[in-house]
Amino acid sequence: MPVRRARPPSFELYAQAMLDHWLGKRAIVEFERDDGHRGKSDLAGYFAPPKAWLPIERDAMRHVRGRVLDVGCGPGRHALYLQGRGLKVVGIDPSPTQVALARVRGLRDVYEASVWRLPKGLGRFDTVLLMGNNFGLAGNLPRMRKFLRELAEITGDGGRIVGHTRIPGTWIDHHLAYVKRNVARGRPPGLLTLRVRYKGRVGDWFELLLLSPDDLVALAHETGWDFTRMLWRPDAAPSDYIAILEKR
Amino acid sequence: MPVRRARPPSFELYAQAMLDHWLGKRAIVEFERDDGHRGKSDLAGYFAPPKAWLPIERDAMRHVRGRVLDVGCGPGRHALYLQGRGLKVVGIDPSPTQVALARVRGLRDVYEASVWRLPKGLGRFDTVLLMGNNFGLAGNLPRMRKFLRELAEITGDGGRIVGHTRIPGTWIDHHLAYVKRNVARGRPPGLLTLRVRYKGRVGDWFELLLLSPDDLVALAHETGWDFTRMLWRPDAAPSDYIAILEKR
Numbered sequence: 001m002p003v004r005r006a007r008p009p010s011f012e013l014y015a016q017a018m019l020d021h022w023l024g025k026r027a028i029v030e031f032e033r034d035d036g037h038r039g040k041s042d043l044a045g046y047f048a049p050p051k052a053w054l055p056i057e058r059d060a061m062r063h064v065r066g067r068v069l070d071v072g073c074g075p076g077r078h079a080l081y082l083q084g085r086g087l088k089v090v091g092i093d094p095s096p097t098q099v100a101l102a103r104v105r106g107l108r109d110v111y112e113a114s115v116w117r118l119p120k121g122l123g124r125f126d127t128v129l130l131m132g133n134n135f136g137l138a139g140n141l142p143r144m145r146k147f148l149r150e151l152a153e154i155t156g157d158g159g160r161i162v163g164h165t166r167i168p169g170t171w172i173d174h175h176l177a178y179v180k181r182n183v184a185r186g187r188p189p190g191l192l193t194l195r196v197r198y199k200g201r202v203g204d205w206f207e208l209l210l211l212s213p214d215d216l217v218a219l220a221h222e223t224g225w226d227f228t229r230m231l232w233r234p235d236a237a238p239s240d241y242i243a244i245l246e247k248r
Numbered sequence: 249m250p251v252r253r254a255r256p257p258s259f260e261l262y263a264q265a266m267l268d269h270w271l272g273k274r275a276i277v278e279f280e281r282d283d284g285h286r287g288k289s290d291l292a293g294y295f296a297p298p299k300a301w302l303p304i305e306r307d308a309m310r311h312v313r314g315r316v317l318d319v320g321c322g323p324g325r326h327a328l329y330l331q332g333r334g335l336k337v338v339g340i341d342p343s344p345t346q347v348a349l350a351r352v353r354g355l356r357d358v359y360e361a362s363v364w365r366l367p368k369g370l371g372r373f374d375t376v377l378l379m380g381n382n383f384g385l386a387g388n389l390p391r392m393r394k395f396l397r398e399l400a401e402i403t404g405d406g407g408r409i410v411g412h413t414r415i416p417g418t419w420i421d422h423h424l425a426y427v428k429r430n431v432a433r434g435r436p437p438g439l440l441t442l443r444v445r446y447k448g449r450v451g452d453w454f455e456l457l458l459l460s461p462d463d464l465v466a467l468a469h470e471t472g473w474d475f476t477r478m479l480w481r482p483d484a485a486p487s488d489y490i491a492i493l494e495k496r
Contacts, residue, residue: 170461171489176465176478189465190462214415214437215437227424
């Protein structure tokens with residue numbers, strides 16, 4: 001019988017690449033979509049200073065207040081910036097390598113945790129930060145609903161989510177083909193199935209949900225949130241936007 | 249008992265304003281949304297030469313081929329341009345005033361007809377043109393489905409739709425408020441209820457559907473079409489896009 005090898009988690013392969021990059025080694029990491037499309041990641045971006053961020057990322061920081069939970073914090077680009085400005089920030093990431101990297105880089109409060117099972121003992125937060133497409137990190141719609149309801153439980157009155165996601169890129173041929181493939185299969189148009197490839201190793205498949213802002217308005221409404229503002233700079237990055245949700 | 253006066257059709261009030269503008273009279277016409285928001289129309293735009301069009305409108309013309317049906321042609325801006333380039337163009341519009349205006353301006357084939365009941369005797373078309381937000385002119389989703397299926401019946405093999413619509417404008421405060429109002433009422437996020445106001449007269453309410461491109465991919469799939477291309481210039485007009493659908 002063929003032996004089926006377990007795949008390493010994609011988030012951990014990605015973290016290995018990030019650590020190698022940080023250590024000054026040459027690190028080329030790719031995302032592979034389940035239609036075969038591959039794209040290289042820009043690892044330097046995860047360590048860039050604020051002036052090199054997307055304009056909407058800098059805009060997003062102005063909407064962060066109080067005690068902050070940075071979900072999928074990675075090496076801590078945004079969390080370290082906010083901590084440096086005097087905010088209390090807790091970072092979580094599913095990868096122990098990312099947690100170690102963020103800690104070495106100076107983030108004081110950072111823990112290993114997944115979006116599918118948020119830790120209960122961290123107290124209440126005023127802002128939940130989901131940068132770098134992390135808004136759709138929970139994956140498919142049922143998981144997104146559960147995730148958003150759990151975020152409502154760990155935020156106080158007046159709590160908000162500052163989340164980064166993308167409009168499914170239908171104006172780009174290979175993205176349009178993928179959206180059509182999803183529709184033909186009865187999946188949400190912007191649901192991506194991805195895995196990471198690094199140094200000949202291949203990670204497990206995971207899902208990332210991209211949502212048009214009007215669909216995110218509806219999803220927020222269903223899960224106890226109010227979509228109060230959209231930050232968008234279509235001239236700089238037409239896909240990317242920041243959604244600000246406040247507890248209803 | 250109170251007497252309930254019938255409202256004139258909004259499309260006809262709008263046509264009156266357009267005729268007045270064309271005759272050199274001062275004409276200020278407004279769209280009123282059912283949440284009370286009002287916006288003035290730019291009537292000069294309907295008579296502008298191609299160099300003053302939105303870039304995506306000029307792009308759209310390059311995708312028009314064969315025998316053309318211009319649905320909601322108004323005074324014939326696009327139809328006249330295409331006729332001048334040697335294409336066979338038939339225009340339809342629900343307003344007799346618009347039909348007369350298009351005819352006077354030189355459009356040879358133009359008839360009074362509504363998107364809700366397409367005329368059957370006009371033969372087969374290679375391209376159906378729906379400019380100026382006319383893609384959503386049929387209104388709510390059931391009507392849009394019926395309309396798209398009817399368009400499939402009057403187009404030949406390889407037939408296409410070149411349609412102009414808008415992404416619901418969630419990045420603009422009063423549009424976001426309207427999208428949220430729709431979601432709270434269980435309506436599609438981008439469904440607008442509008443009427444026209446001109447010279448103290450108020451037209452009847454009508455519906456216009458705006459769709460995110462990923463939702464339009466799904467609607468096309470349901471109705472026998474394939475969304476093959478999106479034309480978008482987010483730097484010039486972030487809301488507006490052209491969808492090209494081809495018969496499956």
